[in-house]
Amino acid sequence: LTKDMYDEIVAEAPIISFHPDRLVAVKAKKGKESEVKRALEDALTVMKEQQIQYPVNVAKVNAGKVLEKDGYYCFMILGQTDDTSENDNDAAKFAEKQIDIGVKAFDNYFA
Template sequence: MKKRLPILSLMVALLLAAGCQSAPKADLPALDKVHAAVKTELGEDYFPDRALTAEELETLMGVKAADVESFVAEMPNISMRIDTFIAVRAKAGKGDAVKKALEAYRTFLVEESMQYPMNLAKVNAATVVAHGDDVYFLMLGKMDETSEDVESDDAKAFAEGEVARVKAVVDGFYK
């Protein structure tokens, strides 16, 4: 028993020391759960129906595979629709690089890409949202069928409202 007492004391001391370390960060949400909540929020107005590969994420959006821990990304199969959902959990410390790549992709869409007129408001309303190393690209929402002028302030406000609706769902997971 005398031989076991020092070993038990050492084990208790190690366990106490481990308990005194700083608490781990709060659990991050599973990206697929955030994605599911966005799909639920939009219902039949969620149009992306094709998952993107890591290669497409890098080639099309400029997000380096080496910076990515995990991701969920979808866009439509047909070019007439542009709705896109991208959620990237970057490797530790790589969130800024992923955010920069997705912001550059958004800038490309707004300033250089050719778009169907009906999609202009939604492209301009697209946003990049970052929560630490979790970064989202949101270009989603219902189409405005009330505004005949797709470049009007009303069409822009409608598209911004739809993206804000999705952003609120995403932000809700990080409170």
């Protein structure tokens, strides 16, 4: 993202790189919506496909989403760390439930 692409931005990431959690909320400038969306989707693809993740974080990263509503975009990899699932399928379900909390919060902001 470059400054000419947005009117407002808020971003949070952990200080410790072990944690993949990220939140970037952007109000795109008029006419820059597709560029903002593409930049966020590209960043998510990099995290999913090109960066090496700790095994405990793979499901959380794969559950990550880019959301959009009324010119606002949100890159989201959030949720509790799953330390109880015994297989990848259970870990994926746990991560999806966690990311849904953030999705609902984003949707409720516009309700």
